[in-house]
Amino acid sequence: MNGYILRTEKKKEQILRTAFDLLCTYGAKKMSIAEVAKKANVSPVTIYNYFESKDQLIRSTLFFIMENRIAVYEAILSQDIPFHEKMKKIMIDQEETEENIQVNLLQSHLDDVVIKTYIEEFYQTKTLPFFTKLVKEGKKEGCIHSGISLESILFYIHMFKEALAKPGFFAQTNPSMLRDLDHLLYYGLIGTPNRKTIT
Helix, strand or coil: CCCHHCCCCCCCHHHHHHHHHHHHHHHHCCCCCCHHHHHHCCCCCHHHHHCCCHHHHHHHHHHHHHHHHHHHHCCCHHHCCCCHHHHHHHHHCHHHHHHHHHHHHHHHHCCCCCHHHHHHHHHHHHHHHHHHHHHHHHHHHHCCCCCHHHHHHHHHHHHHHHHHHHCCCCCCCCHHHHHHHHHHHHHHHCCCCCCCCCC
């Protein structure tokens, strides 16, 4: 990648991250291209050259955040660390959870067929395959009971994610409770670290 392309990609990323922050602060209707340009230290013309319209910028911002998050998950899965630690990093991550809260909130306020179609496609082609791979690895290592179905495990994970995504959860939860939740996530109500499977 030559210098010009690299600078262009960095500028695009800067615009997208700025747009995400402003979307979370003001919402889609109140966010303006002028404000994004000012905060990102670029001209409004530059933004329009990259994204054509405000609607396209909003779509691109959500897509960027989602793609970035799944890339982080993939990097965690490839790390040479115990499966339990991978699960902990993926499930109990304050920064990621707060980011997901904002993404979900934005999605609920955007009646955009393109966005809804993309999210569904993203789930089918990226999210579901990732968690399928995660569960497969957990079963292979004996960390997840081989008899539990993928559907049940995904539902279990989703329940935890939903609970952690409640506004203010991490600010109101003490470290001891977070450790307990980590234990519950991985070992269940009656499991112990000496047992090799989720029960």
